[in-house]
Amino acid sequence: MSKQRGEKQFCGAIDIGGTKISAALFTPDGTMSGKRKVPVDKEGGEKVAGQAVELIQDLVSRSSEEGGRLSALGICVPGVVYHDSGVVWAPNIAGWRHYHLRSKIQEKTKLPLLLESDRSAYVIGEQWRGIAEGLKNIIFLAVGTGIGAGLMIDGRICRGSEDIAGAVGWFALNPDYKPEYAEMGCFESEASGNSVARRAMAMLKSGEPSLMRRMVGGKNSNVTAQTVIEAARRKDLLARRTIEVTIQYLAMGIANLISLLNPEMIVLGGGLFQAGDILLEPVRAGFRKWAQPLAAETVRIELSRLGEDAGLYGAAKLAWEHPPVLKEEMRCRPRNT
Amino acid sequence: MSKQRGEKQFCGAIDIGGTKISAALFTPDGTMSGKRKVPVDKEGGEKVAGQAVELIQDLVSRSSEEGGRLSALGICVPGVVYHDSGVVWAPNIAGWRHYHLRSKIQEKTKLPLLLESDRSAYVIGEQWRGIAEGLKNIIFLAVGTGIGAGLMIDGRICRGSEDIAGAVGWFALNPDYKPEYAEMGCFESEASGNSVARRAMAMLKSGEPSLMRRMVGGKNSNVTAQTVIEAARRKDLLARRTIEVTIQYLAMGIANLISLLNPEMIVLGGGLFQAGDILLEPVRAGFRKWAQPLAAETVRIELSRLGEDAGLYGAAKLAWEHPPVLKEEMRCRPRNT
Numbered sequence: 001m002s003k004q005r006g007e008k009q010f011c012g013a014i015d016i017g018g019t020k021i022s023a024a025l026f027t028p029d030g031t032m033s034g035k036r037k038v039p040v041d042k043e044g045g046e047k048v049a050g051q052a053v054e055l056i057q058d059l060v061s062r063s064s065e066e067g068g069r070l071s072a073l074g075i076c077v078p079g080v081v082y083h084d085s086g087v088v089w090a091p092n093i094a095g096w097r098h099y100h101l102r103s104k105i106q107e108k109t110k111l112p113l114l115l116e117s118d119r120s121a122y123v124i125g126e127q128w129r130g131i132a133e134g135l136k137n138i139i140f141l142a143v144g145t146g147i148g149a150g151l152m153i154d155g156r157i158c159r160g161s162e163d164i165a166g167a168v169g170w171f172a173l174n175p176d177y178k179p180e181y182a183e184m185g186c187f188e189s190e191a192s193g194n195s196v197a198r199r200a201m202a203m204l205k206s207g208e209p210s211l212m213r214r215m216v217g218g219k220n221s222n223v224t225a226q227t228v229i230e231a232a233r234r235k236d237l238l239a240r241r242t243i244e245v246t247i248q249y250l251a252m253g254i255a256n257l258i259s260l261l262n263p264e265m266i267v268l269g270g271g272l273f274q275a276g277d278i279l280l281e282p283v284r285a286g287f288r289k290w291a292q293p294l295a296a297e298t299v300r301i302e303l304s305r306l307g308e309d310a311g312l313y314g315a316a317k318l319a320w321e322h323p324p325v326l327k328e329e330m331r332c333r334p335r336n337t
Numbered sequence: 338m339s340k341q342r343g344e345k346q347f348c349g350a351i352d353i354g355g356t357k358i359s360a361a362l363f364t365p366d367g368t369m370s371g372k373r374k375v376p377v378d379k380e381g382g383e384k385v386a387g388q389a390v391e392l393i394q395d396l397v398s399r400s401s402e403e404g405g406r407l408s409a410l411g412i413c414v415p416g417v418v419y420h421d422s423g424v425v426w427a428p429n430i431a432g433w434r435h436y437h438l439r440s441k442i443q444e445k446t447k448l449p450l451l452l453e454s455d456r457s458a459y460v461i462g463e464q465w466r467g468i469a470e471g472l473k474n475i476i477f478l479a480v481g482t483g484i485g486a487g488l489m490i491d492g493r494i495c496r497g498s499e500d501i502a503g504a505v506g507w508f509a510l511n512p513d514y515k516p517e518y519a520e521m522g523c524f525e526s527e528a529s530g531n532s533v534a535r536r537a538m539a540m541l542k543s544g545e546p547s548l549m550r551r552m553v554g555g556k557n558s559n560v561t562a563q564t565v566i567e568a569a570r571r572k573d574l575l576a577r578r579t580i581e582v583t584i585q586y587l588a589m590g591i592a593n594l595i596s597l598l599n600p601e602m603i604v605l606g607g608g609l610f611q612a613g614d615i616l617l618e619p620v621r622a623g624f625r626k627w628a629q630p631l632a633a634e635t636v637r638i639e640l641s642r643l644g645e646d647a648g649l650y651g652a653a654k655l656a657w658e659h660p661p662v663l664k665e666e667m668r669c670r671p672r673n674t
Contacts, residue, residue, distance in 0.1 A: 080631075137498040149597070153495050160599025160632070161474040167629035170596035172589035174512055177626065185596070185629065252509035256593060259507035259522070260486070262497025289514065292504035292522065294417075295497070 008068025011319040012059040012111075014052055014075040015118065015311035016040070018092035018145070021048070022308070023055035025063055025070075026316035030129045032309065034062050044094025049104045056109050073113045074315030076121035077101065080164050086115060114318045118142070119166050120157045121314030122304070123150030126267045128317040131305040137263040140304070141168070141254065144271035147188045153261065173252045191249035193225040193272045200228045200242045210238035229275040247279065251286030258299050259292040269304035276303045345405025348656040349396040349448075351389055351412040352455065352648035353377070355429035355482070358385070359645070360392035362400055362407075363653035367466045369646065371399050381431025386438060390445045397446075410450045411652030413458035414438065417501050423452060451655045455479070456503050457494045458651030459641070460487030463604045465654040468642040474600040477641070478505070478591065481608035484525040490598065510589045528586035530562040530609045537565045537579045547575035566612040583609075584616065588623030595636050596629040606641035613640045 008027070015022045017040065024035040036055060041047040056073060063070040079090030086102025093099075102115055116124070123140035126132040140150040147169035151158040158165050169188030180189045189195055204210060204220045211231045216222035231239035254266055273279060284301050291299075306313055345364070352359045354377065361372040373392060378384040393410060400407040416427030423439025430436075439452055453461070460477035463469040477487040484506035488495040495502050506525030517526045526532055541547060541557045548568045553559035568576035591603055610616060621638050628636075643650050 151597075153490060154493070156491070158490050158598065161601040162599055162631065162635055164629065164631050165597065165599040167596045167599070167632060170592070170627065170629040172510060172592045172627035175510065175585055175589065182626065186627065248512055252512065255507070255509045257597075259504045260488075260502065260594075260597065261495065262499055262502040262504070264498040289519065290507065290509035290523065292501065292507040294499065294501050295504060295507075298499055 008063070008066060010059075010063040010066070010068050010070050011072045011074065011316050012056055012063075012070050013312040013316035013319065014055060014073065015121070015315060016048065016052060016075065016077045016090075016093070017118070017311075018078050018090075021051055021055060022312055023052075023059055024309075024312050024316075025059055025066075026313075026320070028320055030313065030316070032312065032316075034059070035309075035312070040093065042094070044096060045099070046095075046104075048093055048096070049099075049101060052105060053108045056105070056111070060109075060111075070111065072319040073105075073109070073111045074116065074121075074317070074319030075101070075105065075113065076116045076118045076311045076315045078118050081115045081117050082163050083115070083159070088115065112319075114315075114322055116157075116315060116318055117150075117159075117163075117166075118311050119148040119150035120159065121150070121318070122269060122310040123152045123267070123314070124157065124317050125306050125310040125313030125315075126269075126304060127152060129306065129313050130267070130310060131302045132265050132267055135264045137261070138265050138267060139257050139261065139263050140267045140269060140310070141257070142270035143191065143250070143268070143273060144193050146184070147192050147253075147270075149257065151261070168253060168257070171253050171256060173249055173256075187249060187253050191246050191253065193270075196225040196228050196242060196246050196272070197223050199245060200239065203238055203242055208238050211236040212239055225272060225275075229278055232275075232278055243278065244282075247282045247286055250279070250283050252290055254283065254301065255287040255290030255296070258287065258295045259290075262292075262295045263299055265300045265302060267302055267304050269307070269310060273303055345400070345403060347396075347400040347403070347405050347407050348409045348411065348653050349393055349400075349407050350649040350652035350656065351392060351410065352458070352652060353385065353389060353412065353414045353427075353430070354455070354648075355415050355427075358388055358392060359649055360389075360396055361646075361649050361653075362396055362403075363650075363657070365657055367650065367653070369649065369653075371396070372646075372649070377430065379431070381433060382436070383432075383441075385430055385433070386436075386441045389442060393442070393446050393448070397448075407448065409656040410442075410446070410448045411453065411458075411654070411656035412438070412442065412450065413453045413455045413648045413652045415455050418452045418454050419500050420452070420496070425452065449656075451652075451659055453494075453652060453655055454487075454496075454500075454503075455648050456485040456487035457496065458487070458655070459606060459643075459647040460489045460604070460651070461494065461654050462643050462647040462650030462652075463606075463641060464489060466643065466650050467604070467647060468639045469602050469604055472601045474598070475602050475604060476594050476598065476600050477604045477606060477647070478594070479607035480528065480587070480605070480610060481530050483521070484529050484590075484607075486594065488598070505590060505594070508590050508593060510586055510593075524586060524590050528583050528590065530607075533562040533565050533579060533583050533609070534560050536582060537576065540575055540579055545575050548573040549576055562609060562612075566615055569612075569615055580615065581619075584619045584623055587616070587620050589627055591620065591638065592624040592627030592633070595624065595632045596627075599629075599632045600636055602637045602639060604639055604641050606644070606647060610640055 170185030507522030508524035
């Protein structure tokens with residue numbers, strides 16, 4: 001290593017989501033600085049890779065300004081990472097079904113780079129500087145537009161034989177099969193943020209009184225999970241009934257993770273759990289009747305502490321812990337143009 | 338090590354089940370010999386530990402007769418093994434809820450000893466000399482009187498934070514909660530061998546014609562899973578309908594394992610899968626509509642190849658791979674009495 005004495009070391013973390021890309025610098029002890037966030041270019045494909053490269057070049061400049069250097073990069077993506085090839089499968093970004101992200105980024109930045117799925121990054125982040133600090137058996141359950149889980153087992157990330165472990169949105173939780181399960185899986189269909197909105201719209205058709213109608217100006221198709229949560233906070237009965245069904249499925253899915261993997265902690269994150277005030281206690285009460293009793297007794301169910309930064313922390317930790325080796329020592333300089 | 342040149346090395350494997358104890362010698366390459374089987378003493382407690390000690394002493398004698406020595410022991414039990422303390426929790430054996438099995442056996446045999454839960458031993462056995470030979474991501478689903486799973490993830494056994502991972506009998510698969518789920522879990526209540534018999538008895542009350550009545554001499558309470566399977570083989574409609582429900586739940590449980598852990602193979606074993614001719618193909622067809630499609634595409638679903646010997650193979654492999662170190666080199670001699 002051509003590391004200069006006293007030169008500060010940074011790593012860069014990039015969290016590519018379905019709608020935004022975040023970037024930040026991290027020191028080895030987990031101090032984040034200079035966070036930036038840009039909306040994902042809807043054209044997808046090369047454009048999004050280009051956005052990531054610009055954010056990285058900006059991190060390189062900034063680490064240089066701070067008298068240091070960027071020694072590694074961690075990037076997480078909303079989907080599957082095939083670790084051997086560096087190909088990603090992220091269907092929410094146009095053109096990113098089997099996209100060679102690693103080679104695209106390395107071509108432009110010449111930096112050692114580690115790719116990870118967002119859900120694995122979340123659990124790594126929470127273990128590093130979040131609510132699960134220092135634990136070894138942790139599951140991060142992300143419930144937003146979709147549902148996925150990051151699995152840490154005995155301190156190691158579990159990716160499965162094809163890098164697609166954690167697809168818990170496909171948990172089968174209801175023997176009474178519905179056609180929509182075919183598209184996204186039973187658990188996701190019954191308990192994701194989108195499903196909360198869909199279920200509320202269906203319940204509003206009954207004509208029962210509800211605050212929600214006024215909240216969306218009478219246009220039921222504008223109901224979102226946020227509408228339902230807000231109405232439930234205001235004690236709207238229809239909203240509460242909607243959420244009860246969601247809670248039942250969340251409790252079942254969480255119980256299955258506990259009975260199978262006997263984790264120390266389940267960390268709840270993703271958009272839906274921004275309504276932690278409404279969801280956390282009922283979920284904590286609800287999973288017990290389903291889960292293996294000894295495992296249920298010891299597990300802790302907690303909200304994410306890092307929130308939307310969990311992916312950045314996880315990507316940074318990966319970059320620090322597993323610095324991938326490039327063929328020659330390369331150093332990315334700030335752009336001169 | 339005081340190993341003599343040319344002296345044959347053996348390890349001993351003991352599989353303690355709910356109804357029988359098996360024992361056998363193994364060479365390092367996985368050749369089994371001298372298998373013995375005795376019924377478990379119903380008094381439980383010390384008596385069962387005494388049975389195990391006798392079988393071990395017999396293995397010591399036999400390895401000596403074959404000009405070798407017994408260098409380690411692997412023992413699997415039907416329940417939970419607390420690896421730090423050597424305590425086991427095996428509720429099917431009287432007096433074995435928190436029983437100090439390791440110290441009891443070591444006191445009498447002075448042999449290095451490795452304890453494991455039966456379900457973990459099964460998956461290790463199948464990976465060593467069974468259907469899953471050489472794979473690294475494998476789940477053994479054991480369906481008999483109960484339901485449990487052994488989990489191998491990236492070549493390592495997953496035991497969970499409290500050594501109770503794999504309690505899949507508690508999988509929540511039906512939101513319509515029934516009181517019996519509280520005792521044994523939803524999946525076990527809906528799909529174990531016992532549940533097949535219970536469901537058949539309930540269906541026979543309808544008065545519908547069925548071969549099963551004649552098979553049990555008109556005494557419905559004598560119906561077992563075996564009765565139902567045999568009647569289904571003879572195309573009895575009520576028996577087939579009984580099994581269809583079981584298959585639906587098995588398919589859902591298997592799908593959940595696949596979506597979450599993305600294994601290369603699920604190995605099906607335990608008493609119920611002795612009816613593999615009736616169950617395997619419907620289960621293979623059934624899980625696909627529930628599981629994450631990419632994971633479902635690559636996974637193989639196979640019947641156990643080692644059958645009732647899976648636990649012995651697994652216990653032997655553990656003894657070879659992880660020889661626990663005793664404080665001094667001890668050698669157990671054949672009994673002189």
